[in-house]
Amino acid sequence: MTAKMLRFVTLGRAMPEKRGAELRRHDFDEIYREFRPEEAADQASRCSQCGVPFCQVHCPVHNNIPDWLKLAAEGRLEEAYETSSATNNFPEICGRICPQDRLCEGNCVIEQAGHGTVTIGAIEKFITDTAWEKGWVKPVRPRRERRQSIGIVGAGPAGLAAAEELRRQGYQVTVYDRYDRAGGLLIYGIPAFKLEKEVVQRRTALLVEAGVTFTLNFEVGRDASLEELRRRHDAILIACGVYKARDIQAPGVGLHNIVPALDYLTASNRSSLGDHVPAFASGALDARGKNVVVIGGGDTAMDCVRTAVRQGALSVKCLYRRDRANMPGSQREVAHAEEEGVEFVWLAQPEAFVGGSGNADPYKLTGLRAQRIHLGIADATGRQQPRPIEGSHFHLPADLAIKALGFDPENLPEAMGAPGLELTRWGSVKLDWKRMATNLEGVFAAGDIVRGASLVVWAIRDGRDAAAAIQRYLMAKEAGLSATAAE
Ligand code: SF4
Known part of the structure; x- marks a missing residue:
């Protein structure tokens, strides 16, 4: 038809x-x-x-x-x-x-x-x-097996996409991840109301069926250095994402009940998956019965506010220093959040976190002193700069504050035992984008660790590009070896 x-x-x-x-x-x-x-x-x-x-x-x-x-x-x-x-x-x-x-x-x-x-x-x-x-979704079946092996560091979307593409070509693929489940942020970061976990797990199971090996609870730098992995495999792909939460500078930021977004989301996702999470069980990472303030305006902040609603928070506010039109998060997510009862406090930022004297815990957060913002002239990036308005303070009650201010890369050369690995000035891995290659021979990189915290679909794209680049590299290497053998 x-x-x-x-x-x-x-x-x-x-x-x-x-x-x-x-x-x-x-x-x-x-x-x-x-x-x-x-x-x-x-x-x-x-x-x-x-x-x-x-x-x-x-x-x-x-x-x-x-x-x-x-x-x-x-x-x-x-x-x-x-x-x-x-x-x-x-x-x-x-x-x-x-x-x-x-x-x-x-x-x-x-x-x-x-x-x-x-x-x-x-x-x-x-x-x-x-x-x-x-039943149309099938594991990849390579036409021929190749002996070369690739170690992929990170089982998030970039690593998984690359694993499937390389396995399709018949390479032996091992994916290492520091967590106990594959999927990275797809499993522990994104809440189930956006992405049910079986959807991710059936993909991982398909990769196992295709012959990809997963080595979980494995931290490069702790269980093996990057150098050791390089000796183990013919090529390495670093696709470990960025996990270091950006912090906020304000008086009182050390009070209890002020938590990073990813810790909060991971605890929620883990407990939904049936894991025992002590910090969730104790209430430290559970919004139930609390006044919650989430600081930030990106997709992670939207995930936090909507999770807090579902956990049974008394009230949920999102504090963002720009306005609705200038927020990085999706407008659709804001609309969903508003329908679910989240209140957005635009053009405002925390000035100080306030602890309650008279509480059993003197370091317990009781609220935020916030201040209003106006958007000034645009900087070199074209974004209007937030400027605090003098004397515009106001108070927000809060028993739980969640910091969703974005992520930076960890210090990879130190963490992975790879002192020679070159970084950009932002701390991401420096890449020759045409070859998806780092400065270390046979070491490639893809996803957030290269481009900074970004969308899952960009990680998939990078993973696919890196797989193609690794294949070109390995084929050239093999051709070079056979040419040498023939001489
Ligand atoms: Fe169709 Fe794409 Fe054109 Fe929209 S932009 S009408 S989806 S082809």
Whole structure:
């Protein structure tokens, strides 16, 4: 059947049914239900099949979106899955967590023309979830086995994407990760109401089935140095992400109950996975019954506020020093959070953290002294600079403050026992981007450790690029060896 496309003229944009805020405030289930097949086909048929598809141009992995939309509109879902998985290792993950409003959907010409974007992300999720249901998602089966081995440091999205691509070529792949589960931030950072954990775990299981070895609870620098790993493998990929939380400078920041975002989210995700987390059990990392203030305006801050709501916080406020239009987080996430009862305090920043005298714990946080901000002139990056307004203090009660101010790289040469590894002035790994190569022979890097904290889809793109670069390197090395042997 050939579907009639360009139906945006007569058919409005529709997302899958969203569960009511009152219902979703009480659980960690994903908030959207799946499209019904006819709804997905209808929505896909709104695409105008642009000659120059801006959706694809603005997708970090350059998904062939118009093609898989047409196939989905025609009900040819298996082919749609093949097309979407040709450029993306985890389309169902991107369908769930990509900020499509800043990428494909934000650049869809129909959106720009005022008709409402094609719901690309929801259709991508529908296609891939259907593929899983029907058994079309299979482990990669290399045509031939190669003897060379690659060690990948980090089981987050960059490492997992690279592992699959390298295994597809028949290389022996070992993924090392310091945590006890593979997935990195997909498992321990992103809350289940955005990405249910089985969605990640079934991908990891597929990689195991494909022959990828996972060595978990393994910390490079503690269990082996990078040099030792280099001796063990023919190539190394560093894809360990960035985990060092940026801190805040303000009086009282050392009080109890002021916690980094990732500690808070990890405790929540771990306890949802059934782990015993003492800091969660003691209440230190649990928002139940508390007035919570989250500081920051990125996607991690949005994850924290929405987690706090679900844990049963008394009140949840998000304090951000810029305004809504200038926040780094997705506008969709803000809308979800507001529906769920989060209050945003724009153009404000903490001036001091206040502890309560008279409490059993004298170091217990009781509130924040905040101050209002106005946005001044733009700096060299084009962003207006936040300026505190004199005498504009106000008080916010808080029993738990969560710092979501972004992440920096750890000192990798020191942490990994690799003093020769070159870094940029921001502390990220210095890369020759054409070769995805570090300054150390046979050592490559990908994902946040190279580009700084960024989107999962960029990590996937980097992982794929690094896999291709590693393959070129190993083939050249092998060709060089055989040439030498023939001489
Ligand atoms: Fe279809 Fe929008 Fe992409 Fe154009 S930009 S091909 S209308 S999804």
